[in-house]
Amino acid sequence: MLTASNITFRVGNKPLLSEVSLSFTPGKLNLIIGPNGAGKSTLIKVLARLLHPQIGKVEYEGTDISRTVEAELAKRRAVLSQAVEVAFPLTVREVVMMGRYPHFGGRPAPTDQSIVDEVMGLFDVSAFGDRAYQTLSGGERQRVNFARVLAQLWRKGSDGHSGAVSSDTAFFCRYLLLDEPLTFLDIRHQIDFMNKVRAFANSPDVVTVGVVHDLNLAARFADQIVLLNDGRVVATGAPIEVLTRERIGAVFGIEPVIVSVESDIHLIFN
Amino acid sequence: MTKKNGSRRALLLLLAFITVVVLTASIRYGAINFSTTEITRALASLLPGHPEPTLDQRIFLELRFPRAILCLLVGASLGVGGTLMQALFRNPIVEPGLVGTSSGAAFGSALFFVLGGAIHSSTSLWSLPIAAAIGGVVSTYLVFLLARSREDGRASIVMLLLTGLAVNALFMSAIGFLSYIARDPQARSITFWSLGTLSGASWNAVAIVAISTILGCAIAVRYAKQLNALMIGEEEATYLGVNVNRLKWIILSVNVVIVAVATAFTGVISFVGLVVPHILRMIGGSENRFLLVGSALTGATLLTLADLLARLVVRPAELPIGIVTSAVGVPVFIFLLRRRQYVF
Numbered sequence: 159m160l161t162a163s164n165i166t167f168r169v170g171n172k173p174l175l176s177e178v179s180l181s182f183t184p185g186k187l188n189l190i191i192g193p194n195g196a197g198k199s200t201l202i203k204v205l206a207r208l209l210h211p212q213i214g215k216v217e218y219e220g221t222d223i224s225r226t227v228e229a230e231l232a233k234r235r236a237v238l239s240q241a242v243e244v245a246f247p248l249t250v251r252e253v254v255m256m257g258r259y260p261h262f263g264g265r266p267a268p269t270d271q272s273i274v275d276e277v278m279g280l281f282d283v284s285a286f287g288d289r290a291y292q293t294l295s296g297g298e299r300q301r302v303n304f305a306r307v308l309a310q311l312w313r314k315g316s317d318g319h320s321g322a323v324s325s326d327t328a329f330f331c332r333y334l335l336l337d338e339p340l341t342f343l344d345i346r347h348q349i350d351f352m353n354k355v356r357a358f359a360n361s362p363d364v365v366t367v368g369v370v371h372d373l374n375l376a377a378r379f380a381d382q383i384v385l386l387n388d389g390r391v392v393a394t395g396a397p398i399e400v401l402t403r404e405r406i407g408a409v410f411g412i413e414p415v416i417v418s419v420e421s422d423i424h425l426i427f428n
Numbered sequence: 429m430t431k432k433n434g435s436r437r438a439l440l441l442l443l444a445f446i447t448v449v450v451l452t453a454s455i456r457y458g459a460i461n462f463s464t465t466e467i468t469r470a471l472a473s474l475l476p477g478h479p480e481p482t483l484d485q486r487i488f489l490e491l492r493f494p495r496a497i498l499c500l501l502v503g504a505s506l507g508v509g510g511t512l513m514q515a516l517f518r519n520p521i522v523e524p525g526l527v528g529t530s531s532g533a534a535f536g537s538a539l540f541f542v543l544g545g546a547i548h549s550s551t552s553l554w555s556l557p558i559a560a561a562i563g564g565v566v567s568t569y570l571v572f573l574l575a576r577s578r579e580d581g582r583a584s585i586v587m588l589l590l591t592g593l594a595v596n597a598l599f600m601s602a603i604g605f606l607s608y609i610a611r612d613p614q615a616r617s618i619t620f621w622s623l624g625t626l627s628g629a630s631w632n633a634v635a636i637v638a639i640s641t642i643l644g645c646a647i648a649v650r651y652a653k654q655l656n657a658l659m660i661g662e663e664e665a666t667y668l669g670v671n672v673n674r675l676k677w678i679i680l681s682v683n684v685v686i687v688a689v690a691t692a693f694t695g696v697i698s699f700v701g702l703v704v705p706h707i708l709r710m711i712g713g714s715e716n717r718f719l720l721v722g723s724a725l726t727g728a729t730l731l732t733l734a735d736l737l738a739r740l741v742v743r744p745a746e747l748p749i750g751i752v753t754s755a756v757g758v759p760v761f762i763f764l765l766r767r768r769q770y771v772f
Contacts, residue, residue, distance in 0.1 A: 242660050245518035247714050
């Protein structure tokens with residue numbers, strides 16, 4: 159369970175988030191949408207404790223995360239960012255192994271090695287484990303980073319309960335935060351990504367909150383949608399409740415035609 | 429990974445072996461050459477019950493040997509300092525003196541050369557290193573003070589880098605001014621010292637530099653993993669559980685101490701801290717534990733070689749070591765860069 163209560167975050171006098179209160183339950187995929195400058199990335203960073211709000215608090219399982227130690231939080235919370243630039247030549251495997259850093263002291267344990275093998279397999283990057291990260295395309299890089307982020311939250315035995323590693327932490331749940339992860343991906347990889355996120359988010363102890371731009375992807379994959387505008391929550395709920403013609407028109411300044419195909423809704427912009 | 433770790437370990441062993449070979453050469457050859465038997469006898473004379481050392485043996489024990497060890501330590505400090513700063517600034521063109529440390533130390537010593545005579549202070553053996561160390565720490569502090577943001581009091585890496593460049597330029601021009609107004613012997617001292625020299629080596633210097641080098645390296649290696657995480661960005665490192673602000677201060681402090689102390693005894697030696705991490709990254713990748721240990725060994729080896737060269741080329745006189753490190757380092761560096769074996 160992740161709750162944000164009455165969050166206000168300002169830079170100088172400019173509020174980027176105002177009185178945002180939200181709660182996210184495990185096992186669900188929560189997606190944040192909104193126009194540019196709505197405060198989506200800022201909200202993810204506040205939920206991740208990278209940014210500290212002036213008012214309000216973020217709680218994981220009832221614990222105020224501003225009172226937690228960064229190293230402890232990192233065992234249970236991972237963030238996938240838009241684009242990760244690596245400063246020096248690193249191999250793909252070295253980058254993925256960084257996801258295990260919060261879990262070992264000096265050198266990686268055999269468990270860490272096998273988790274890295276597993277997630278690299280999951281994202282089809284095993285073949286270029288020894289290649290330099292810098293030589294990869296944007297899409298390949300993003301797959302490597304997703305593998306790294308999942309390695310950080312991975313539990314041996316993928317159903318989420320057997321053989322939990324580093325159970326010495328304050329939190330039971332695992333928290334996956336995604337900050338516009340689809341930016342450099344083509345349509346096939348976008349769908350593939352969302353399917354993998356969906357599958358991971360289904361674990362009963364995983365709280366997933368992500369930002370996406372594509373409203374149709376949000377409609378198709380989200381359990382709960384949060385519509386943000388000007389740093390305020392406009393609406394939250396199931397896609398079909400949030401994504402109405404009038405509301406999208408008012409927030410984005412362009413009205414869609416909404417069609418239902420079977421149980422899904424699709425937005426068409428003319 | 430395991431294979432890579434194995435080959436990195438082998439590389440480090442090889443580097444350690446090369447260091448020993450170069451050290452041996454360095455203590456044997458110079459204005460006077462010593463044979464292995466002479467060296468053994470000189471060392472034996474320290475033990476109780478052996479004959480007093482001869483003049484040659486004393487030259488070895490009091491000049492050659494401490495100089496070689498000091499060289500090793502200073503080289504290791506510069507190599508490790510370079511690796512630390514490059515990792516911290518996430519930038520391969522950074523060198524340990526970047527945040528003002530070495531130019532400040534050089535300024536401190538220049539001031540000492542010019543004013544020390546004028547105020548007839550008791551110019552003890554320690555005055556110069558102390559003046560240099562104070563200069564190094566003060567200028568570094570000045571950089572931090574100016575780089576700090578007015579809003580949250582934190583120093584961003586870019587601000588540090590640019591402020592460092594500006595403060596370095598300021599101190600270099602101040603040194604230029606001092607050598608311009610200085611009388612001839614003082615001006616020569618300033619020049620010689622700005623180019624680096626190991627001729628002042630003593631066992632006291634070795635002891636002090638050894639403490640800072642060994643302590644600095646030990647602390648640095650403990651933070652290798654956190655520095656690795658920093659390679660993918662400050663935000664990402666935070667998400668991986670690194671307290672980035674704390675890491676910055678620790679690494680910068682370690683760097684200031686090891687570089688200021690080394691510079692205080694030997695003057696400004698350029699290029700070692702810049703080239704060493706590059707060479708290692710090209711042969712063994714960017715993992716920081718490997719880089720830190722490797723750059724200590726490689727820095728020590730390269731500076732020892734440079735010192736050997738400085739002593740042999742114009743024997744029995746010697747060149748300032750900074751000239752040798754630049755003259756050899758620059759072409760090597762450009763050659764390595766142009767091979768483009770790795771991407772920035």
